[in-house]
Amino acid sequence: MKFNTSLKGQKLVIIQSFQPHPEKSLLNILFAAETAKDLGAKKVILAAPYLAFLRQDKRFHPGEAITSKIMAKLLNHSIDKIITIDPHLHRYKSLNEIFSIPTKRLTANGAIADYIRRNFKNPVIIGPDEESYQWARKIAEKIKAEYTIFKKTRLSATEVKEKMVKEVTLKDKSVIIVDDMISTGNTIIKAAQKAKSSGAKNIAAIAVHGLFVEGISKLKKAGINRVITTNTIDNPTSKIDVASLIADGLKKL
Ligand code: R5P
Numbered sequence: 001m002k003f004n005t006s007l008k009g010q011k012l013v014i015i016q017s018f019q020p021h022p023e024k025s026l027l028n029i030l031f032a033a034e035t036a037k038d039l040g041a042k043k044v045i046l047a048a049p050y051l052a053f054l055r056q057d058k059r060f061h062p063g064e065a066i067t068s069k070i071m072a073k074l075l076n077h078s079i080d081k082i083i084t085i086d087p088h089l090h091r092y093k094s095l096n097e098i099f100s101i102p103t104k105r106l107t108a109n110g111a112i113a114d115y116i117r118r119n120f121k122n123p124v125i126i127g128p129d130e131e132s133y134q135w136a137r138k139i140a141e142k143i144k145a146e147y148t149i150f151k152k153t154r155l156s157a158t159e160v161k162e163k164m165v166k167e168v169t170l171k172d173k174s175v176i177i178v179d180d181m182i183s184t185g186n187t188i189i190k191a192a193q194k195a196k197s198s199g200a201k202n203i204a205a206i207a208v209h210g211l212f213v214e215g216i217s218k219l220k221k222a223g224i225n226r227v228i229t230t231n232t233i234d235n236p237t238s239k240i241d242v243a244s245l246i247a248d249g250l251k252k253l
Pocket of ligand 1: 090129131132179180181182183184185186187188
């Protein structure tokens with residue numbers, strides 16, 4: 001770790017999306033931030049288009065680390081401010097529950113809505129589960145499209161049924177499944193199967209963060225015609241640019 005320029009009295013912005021190696025990225029941020037302060041930097045800001053570890057917000061299995069809390073504790077110590085896009089907040093209602101430093105939460109909803117407006121005709125927006133409601137509804141409202149969310153109902157130990165929370169007609173429609181992230185892709189694939197069995201003509205998936213831990217081809221093989229993400233994590237699917245969102249957010253800090 002080495003800086004090639006003087007940082008004395010400067011404000012430093014570290015940009016890091018934590019992929020594909022979140023643990024290594026975290027360590028690199030800490031090394032850079034501590035070194036910058038040691039060299040006289042006035043402030044160190046972390047711009048994390050994708051902020052990793054947030055999904056591990058409880059001990060799901062005995063003995064597991066709650067990595068979100070550990071990550072926050074380390075960053076609280078070394079960073080002065082964090083700016084991020086659509087952080088995964090489920091059990092935490094706000095980033096302030098784990099961060100003691102100021103945080104700024106941006107959303108890619110506007111950029112996604114603009115992309116849909118330019119590239120799709122009369123789509124129906126679907127949130128694949130109850131958590132995705134916040135994205136699906138807001139995006140659908142922006143583009144004045146019909147929307148619904150799916151809800152999983154467990155019928156028995158082995159049988160799960162996807163149900164529409166609000167009935168909308170999918171027959172012969174262009175359907176866009178919207179979520180905050182695609183990790184294994186299983187959530188999107190399940191929703192796509194339900195949309196297909198309801199008669200959808202074609203199916204696209206749009207997410208803010210494309211992690212694709214099991215590859216992108218899995219989604220294509222499952223019959224999803226288009227997979228699109230923002231470039232919070234750089235991928236072949238990154239068609240929605242959020243650089244100006246981060247740049248504007250930094251200006252207003
Ligand atoms: C869930 O809470 C998230 O919003 C996503 O739906 C989920 O993380 C996607 O994960 P996967 O692609 O592995 O199903």
